[in-house]
Structures are given as structure tokens and as C-alpha cells.
Amino acid sequence: MVKPGARVPTSLDVARRAGVSRALVSGVLNDTMSTMRVSPATRQRVLDAAAELGYTPNPVARALRRQRSNVIGFLPRTSRQTPYEHPVPFLLGIHIAREAMKRGYHILEASAAPPSERQSGDVARFLRERRVDGVILDSPQTAIEVAQLVESGFPVIQLIRPQPGPPTTTIVVDPAPGTDAAIAQLVARGHERIAFIGAGGDHPVDRDRLACFHAALARHDIAPDDRLVCLTPDYDIERGRAQTGALLALAQRPTAIFAAGDNLALGVLQALYEAGIRVPDAMSVVSYDDIFAGQLIPPLSSVSQPLEAVASRAIEALITQVEQPDGQFTPRHIALPTGFTARGSVRQVPAERRPT
């Protein structure tokens, strides 16, 4: 407990109290005296003095001396203003902050920059001005912005939807395992007419979800049916509603809907509600993301993305690169598997509705 107005102790205070020099204090506390070893007695005296004074090294002075701020820039996929529209990047940001903290780093979100500063190239300037040690990019929009950061000398990690050009470490999620499990459960319960609602963006990640869906179906000898595939421009609630409406208008309705995002799934549920179609009795639903799928009514079976693992690998990779003495590093490309959590939103297809 520090008294009001009490000066916070410095390494000099500790040194004096322990009867040693400041250098010793630094060496003991960082446990990194390469060329010199300290006698156990002295060592203990320093430790005690530091504890008694409640000394902690001033991170600002340390940063200045080490030429490392211990701050990591993070550029989210979308502004933090829209947590409800884009829950995945939002949650990813939370995990990144936690993982960084665990390792003694802090996160500076570049999206917190005032809009006036958000033009292309300004992000690099913003981060350079603040002397961040490295940058994590979630699904950068263009290769140019990535290249700008790399050329500025920052260690850079790309997540989820990397740009292929710039030579950076990338961490992505493999949709296959979770999707396979989801389809396996659906098929095991008699579903064959399974609709897909997903985003049709040009990025491989979006196409991949559909490709995995088709691959999983193929594994069970189910032929793809284009009428059951709905591609939307984005993963939002409204698109989920609209596409579900289209599916319900079909002559032969699906018995299950696979929504490639929790928000889409929420829209699906709303549309089904309004049409008086009960879930899972009259329609099974599976979502992708598993952010709030478990809190919906009914709780949805969902393909889960390993966001925490993505965050932890990202931080780990970046710190390794930052703390590399020379600029040495080789880009790594890591893919982490999805999982699947079964809940109550998939039911056996009633016999009379099974296709002949």
C-alpha cells in the first residue's frame, strides 16, 4: 500500500536498502546476469529489499532502454463498434488481449484510432508513432496494407483470412473437422436434404466452408443440390432470415439447414419462428462459429472455431519474432482444426418426410 503522495520506489531505492548498486538490482530481478553471477546472500538481500519496498520496475524506463514497448498492434477485421454484427472478430480480439497480457504484452487496437486517421497507410503511421513492437492483422482487406506494415519493418502475423502475397506467418482455421462431424450427425439422423446458407465472398475462407460442406456430403454419398445452397454477401442476421424464406418457398423443402455463421443461424431461427416451423421438430438447424449458438432457443449444435488457440498461437509466434535478436525468421503457416458441439437442434427426420 502506497501512501498518498508517496513516491513510487525506483531501483535506486532498492539498491540503497540492499546496500548494492542499481546494476545488481536489475540483474537479480531480471535473473539474466550473463557475465556475472551473484552470491546467494546478496541475491536474497536484493529480493527482500524489493519486496519490502513493493518495487516493480518502471515499464516506461525499461521500454526506453530496451527499445521495445511491449505493446502489440492489433488490427481487427471490423471495428469494435459492431460486436453484435461481427461476433467472431470481436471475440478473437478479447482472446488476443488476454494472451498478450499473459506474456507481459499489451494490445493496442488500431481500430480505436479516430476515423480521420483510418485511411490507407495511416494505420502504419499510427502504429509506428506508438512504437508497437509488432502487428497482428485479422483478415486484412488488401495485400497492400500488409505490405506497408512489413516494409515498415514490423513483425507481422496474419490471421484467419491472410493475404497470400506478403511473407508473414499466418494462422488459419480448418473448417473440415467440425463440418464433417456436423454433417455426420445430420446424416446419422436421417437428413439428406440439407441446405447451406453461407457467405459467397471471393476469399478462399468463405469458399472453403462450402467446399467442406460438399466434401462432407460426398463422404456420405449425398449429391450436391444447388437449389439448397444459398450464398449471401455477408454473415448477418437479415441475410439468414431472407435466405430461409427462399428455402421455405421451395417445392421440396430441406429437412435441415446448415448456417455458416451464428448470425446467419439467428436469422434462420427468426424466419422459422415466424413461419410457425418449430426447431428441431419440423426443421433441424446447425450453425458455424459457436459464439452464442448455445444461448439460442433452442441451443444449436454448432461447429466451433478455436479462437483462443488462434490467439495464443498468434501471440506466441509474434513474440518469438519480436524477441529474435537479429531480424531472422521464417514465415510459418499454421492451420488449427474446428470442433463440433452437439446440442438439441438436430432431430431424427420423421419417416413420412424422408425422400423416397
Next chain:
Amino acid sequence: MVKPGARVPTSLDVARRAGVSRALVSGVLNDTMSTMRVSPATRQRVLDAAAELGYTPNPVARALRRQRSNVIGFLPRTSRQTPYEHPVPFLLGIHIAREAMKRGYHILEASAAPPSERQSGDVARFLRERRVDGVILDSPQTAIEVAQLVESGFPVIQLIRPQPGPPTTTIVVDPAPGTDAAIAQLVARGHERIAFIGAGGDHPVDRDRLACFHAALARHDIAPDDRLVCLTPDYDIERGRAQTGALLALAQRPTAIFAAGDNLALGVLQALYEAGIRVPDAMSVVSYDDIFAGQLIPPLSSVSQPLEAVASRAIEALITQVEQPDGQFTPRHIALPTGFTARGSVRQVPAERRPT
């Protein structure tokens, strides 16, 4: 654009290029030369040199010299892990970060600390170790934690649900204006049996919402009816559902429900859906918070809290206090008014259902 490996320019580089001393550079760039004025020509030369080199002062060195980190600690009401359960504190956090950034400060969220560090008193240590300049507390749980921070010498601001003891500036929201407007609209459309679902916590803020509700009714000569008042332990979806069930079981149902939080209102909507009661045709609903009320189906009329204003006043007050040369300051107590946004969730009471 900085070349890879290029050293980032320092004030010495600028000084050399402009043919002046480092002190001049500092003085010109900070535009704060009290005792000395600079000739326009020299001034311009410095500015030009800085611009040409792309010089920006190193914030780390500046922080060390000024003994001010330009980092503000923020202790949210709830962990950022739960944006969906507690949207208000979450959004408040976003606004705080933006407002801080506008003024050249950064936010360090103490909740990002690993759980191992979250015991009482550890928050103060956490913030002291990082040398934050001041602390903003959203609805602190106990007076003790506030006192600990104040006694540690931090400038402290309390938001929303301040603890009355410690002498800090506080910023709260006055529920009256928005609640009055909401009730006025309900009454104008013929509602008299208006139910209230809210939290019954011991904090004045929670009691205040109910008090304002009753005061607003009284203004229209409507007597309070205890059977229509539901107090729950927390503002969550499930409570909203449950309480609505209880209201629907009443012999004489209300014609409108005032839910003292968006999450409660969401639960109300779910319960009404399941009971087959259409909104607004058979039941009017008004929420409090207006975070996602406008995105629900149907969009709800809602009492809005001025979160952005709270954030901006908080940052302003804190920075004023931080930048005060001597420890001088007088605690201020600011109350900001709620507003009301009318949407389509309130309808005229059908004649046959009006009480006689």
C-alpha cells in the same frame, strides 16, 4: 514510408537537419515555449525538417521524461468476456477507449489481467505497476477498492453506480427524462396497466429506475400496482422470460411491459413469442438501454442512456485532474439525462381491453 531496417528518426535528426538544437525542436513541436519565443523562420525550418523526416516524438521517452504514461486504467463493471450478457458496460468501454484516443491517451483494461491477479487490492497493484496516470471505475463493487486506488494516489473517476464514500468525481445517468417520455407515450396510447420488470439490487441506481417509473405514472394519475412490478436479481434474458411468464399468469394482464434493460426486454419478447402474443398488437413493450432495442423484432421503443457522453465527460474530467500540476481538485458530481426513442413497439390499447 520508412525503409526496412531504417532507424526511426529522433529529435536529434530533426535538429541537425534544421540546424538547431534538440531543445528547439521539442519546444516548437510542443508549441509550449513559455519563456522563449522562436523566430518564425526557425520555427518553419524545424517543422519542415520534422515533416521531411517523418519525425514523431517517441512516446516512451516522452512518458519517461514527463513522468506521465498517457495510459488510463479502466475497470469495467463486468469482464469483457460477457458482451452479450452485459452490453451496457461493454459499450461504455468502447466509448471510453475512443474518447481517450481522441485526447492522446490509451486505455488499459484491468479486467484483461489474468484471473490469478484479480483478487482485492491486486487491481491497484496491477495499475500501479503499469504506471497508469489515472483510473476510471464503472460501478465499483465495494467502497474499499475505490479507497485503495485513491489512497494509492491515483486520480479516480467513478461512473454509473459510484460508491458514496471516497471523494472522487462521479458521473451518473438520470433515468427520469427518458422514463417520463416513455410512460407519456404509453399513456397517450391508452395504457394504464403497465408492468415493470427490473433489477432489485441494493444500489440506488437500480431502485431509481423503479422510482422514476412510479413517479412518471403518478404524473398521469395512475396508481402503482405491486402485482405489476417484478424485481429480478439481474438484467438478463432468462429473468425477462421468467417474469413475463408470471405476468401472463395474472388474472388481469398488463397491456404494456416496461423492461428496465435491453436484455430483460429480449427475454420478454421471447416469452411473448412462445405464448403466441404478438407485439405490439396484443402487448406493447418498451425497453431501457437502447443498445440493440432497435435491432429486435419488432424494433422496441427504448429509453436511451448517453453512454458516449458519459465516456467523454469521464475522460475529460480525468485528464483535467491528471494534468493539474499540483494535486488540486474538487470532486464534481455530474448527472447526464436519458433520452427516449419511439419505435413500433407501442400500440393503441384496443377498446375492449381497456379497464372500465
Next chain:
DNA sequence: TTGTAAGCGTTATCAG
């Protein structure tokens, strides 16, 4: 095994 000294980049003070 320990102490000394230099320097990280900035800014404030104080002579010139």
C-alpha cells in the same frame, strides 16, 4: 563477485 558509466529520446531549466 561487484560497481561504474554510458546511453535510450525527450523535455525543462538556466545561462548565454
Next chain:
DNA sequence: CTGATAACGCTTACAA
């Protein structure tokens, strides 16, 4: 009006 100088607190090479 301008320029040298010291100090912020820490770390690290090097000397003792």
C-alpha cells in the same frame, strides 16, 4: 531569442 545540460529509470558492457 537560443543552446547546452541535466534528469527521468532502467539495462548492459566493461572495468575493478
